[in-house]
Amino acid sequence: MFEAFEIYLKVKADLTADELDAVRAVCVEKKIRKRQYLLQEGDVCHYNCFIVKGCLRYYRVGEDGTEYILRFAVENWWISDTESYNTGNPSKSNIDALENSEVILIDKPDFVNLMMTIPKLKNFIDRLKARSFDASQNRIMSNISYTTEEKYKHFMTSFPDIFYRVPLGMIASYLGVSRETLSRVRNQFSHK
Amino acid sequence: MFEAFEIYLKVKADLTADELDAVRAVCVEKKIRKRQYLLQEGDVCHYNCFIVKGCLRYYRVGEDGTEYILRFAVENWWISDTESYNTGNPSKSNIDALENSEVILIDKPDFVNLMMTIPKLKNFIDRLKARSFDASQNRIMSNISYTTEEKYKHFMTSFPDIFYRVPLGMIASYLGVSRETLSRVRNQFSHK
DNA sequence: TTGATAGCGTGATAAATATCACGGGTATTT
DNA sequence: AAATACCCGTGATATTTATCACGCTATCAA
Numbered sequence: 522m523f524e525a526f527e528i529y530l531k532v533k534a535d536l537t538a539d540e541l542d543a544v545r546a547v548c549v550e551k552k553i554r555k556r557q558y559l560l561q562e563g564d565v566c567h568y569n570c571f572i573v574k575g576c577l578r579y580y581r582v583g584e585d586g587t588e589y590i591l592r593f594a595v596e597n598w599w600i601s602d603t604e605s606y607n608t609g610n611p612s613k614s615n616i617d618a619l620e621n622s623e624v625i626l627i628d629k630p631d632f633v634n635l636m637m638t639i640p641k642l643k644n645f646i647d648r649l650k651a652r653s654f655d656a657s658q659n660r661i662m663s664n665i666s667y668t669t670e671e672k673y674k675h676f677m678t679s680f681p682d683i684f685y686r687v688p689l690g691m692i693a694s695y696l697g698v699s700r701e702t703l704s705r706v707r708n709q710f711s712h713k
Numbered sequence: 714m715f716e717a718f719e720i721y722l723k724v725k726a727d728l729t730a731d732e733l734d735a736v737r738a739v740c741v742e743k744k745i746r747k748r749q750y751l752l753q754e755g756d757v758c759h760y761n762c763f764i765v766k767g768c769l770r771y772y773r774v775g776e777d778g779t780e781y782i783l784r785f786a787v788e789n790w791w792i793s794d795t796e797s798y799n800t801g802n803p804s805k806s807n808i809d810a811l812e813n814s815e816v817i818l819i820d821k822p823d824f825v826n827l828m829m830t831i832p833k834l835k836n837f838i839d840r841l842k843a844r845s846f847d848a849s850q851n852r853i854m855s856n857i858s859y860t861t862e863e864k865y866k867h868f869m870t871s872f873p874d875i876f877y878r879v880p881l882g883m884i885a886s887y888l889g890v891s892r893e894t895l896s897r898v899r900n901q902f903s904h905k
Numbered sequence: 906t907t908g909a910t911a912g913c914g915t916g917a918t919a920a921a922t923a924t925c926a927c928g929g930g931t932a933t934t935t
Numbered sequence: 936a937a938a939t940a941c942c943c944g945t946g947a948t949a950t951t952t953a954t955c956a957c958g959c960t961a962t963c964a965a
Contacts, residue, residue, distance in 0.1 A: 581854055581858075583858055587858070589854060589857055589858045591850055591853060591854060603843065603846060603847055603850075604847040604850070604851075607840075607843050607844075607847070647839070648799075650842065650843070650846065651795060651799050651842070652799075653846060654795060654842065654845060654846045654849060655795055655796040655799070657846060657849035657850065657853065658783060658795075658796070658849065659796075660853055661783060661849065661852055661853060661856065662773055662781060662783060664853065664856040664857065664889060665781055665856065665886075665887075665888070665889030666773075666775055666779070666781045666889070668951090669951085669952080688911080688912060688913085689912075689913070690911095690912070690913080694857075695857075696857070697856060697857030697858070698952075698953090699952070699953055699954075700912090700913080701913095701914085701915080701952090701953075701954080701955095702951085702952055702953070704913065704914055704915080705914085705915075705952095708914075708915090860921090861921080861922080880941080880942060880943085881942075881943070882941095882942070882943085890922075890923090891922070891923055891924075892942090892943085893922090893923075893924080893925095893943095893944085893945080894921080894922055894923070896943065896944055896945080897922095897944085897945080900944075900945090
């Protein structure tokens with residue numbers, strides 16, 4: 522299972538064999554079944570999680586029980602609750618698997634250590650975080666400016682790999698519209 | 714003008730006198746008048762900008778000319794288009810002043826250099842970015858889950874300093890609702 | 906095979922919001 | 936001082952969206 526991660530790190534961060542060994546030494550491989558939690562609200566997020574195979578979601582639950590999906594993540598994505606991870610506070614969010622998945626976990630102290638000892642990795646992660654932030658800004662822009670149809674199309678073209686794997690209702694949740702509305706909007710513009 | 718920035722860096726990043734000198738050496742002080750652009754769509758963002766005094770906004774313009782405000786920034790905040798800054802691509806956004814303001818600009822190569830030579834600064838900026846990201850995630854959550862009234866109240870309590878300085882229409886733009894709706898919602902709940 | 910569940914579509918209705926329009930007040934400019 | 940622009944509120948109306956309800960289909964487990 523580590524091989525996929527190794528390739529990823531080699532290509533993206535240009536790590537050497539020695540550096541990869543150092544990473545491997547702190548990796549924990551884990552299989553998660555569909556619907557299983559990786560992180561549950563109230564728990565503290567201790568891990569960085571890299572997805573080797575499968576699909577997970579990061580979501581919060583409103584007071585009335587409605588689920589709001591903040592992110593999806595598939596192969597070669599990272600997922601964790603950075604807020605809980607950084608602050609050490611209990612998480613407001615949940616992470617669970619939408620498919621049977623295989624992930625690699627790196628404990629926080631180990632991760633910090635890797636970042637210190639492998640500058641190339643630190644550098645890569647920094648760039649990744651920068652792009653995540655920019656992506657968030659763009660998503661906020663689409664939240665406040667796009668119509669439902671635009672949101673739907675934009676999601677479809679931006680994340681086709683996710684789009685074809687997750688149920689429509691979850692995309693609706695991610696976009697902030699009701700499942701029914703999204704269903705209607707999609708059918709309206711597909712018939713014209 | 715640099716004094717405010719110096720105090721900020723001393724308190725937040727615990728820089729020494731020597732380190733502060735190094736920072737000062739690359740700082741450019743600038744006064745911006747109300748309505749003046751700091752960054753205009755199509756330009757590349759070359760600077761990190763720290764606000765000593767005043768209030769700025771970061772916004773994009775939709776196809777129909779509507780302005781969508783992505784961020785406000787006041788004293789002791791940073792503002793820049795990180796996407797253009799990082800990629801070197803022309804910016805999709807604008808930054809302009811809502812009040813006569815005083816800012817400090819640090820050119821990208823200089824900033825990169827400071828980050829390398831002053832680890833404490835790098836560390837501080839990293840934490841700042843991490844919190845910005847978490848704030849974005851929380852904003853996305855409120856975008857997709859809050860009612861208009863909740864968005865309004867949340868903004869008011871989260872950013873009272875901004876709330877009382879910028880016109881309602883701009884807050885509406887930031888929240889992604891029309892000025893009229895926000896005006897009505899505010900008056901409805903204030904009369905009950 | 907049967908029962909349970911998840912996912913999607915869709916009708917009917919209510920609620921929320923956008924849009925257009927206008928006026929009044931206040932600040933800003935000339 | 937007069938003219939202009941900005942900001943806010945609010946009415947009227949159209950549009951969009953949410954909500955509730957129901958049925959259909961596919962999948963999966965007992």
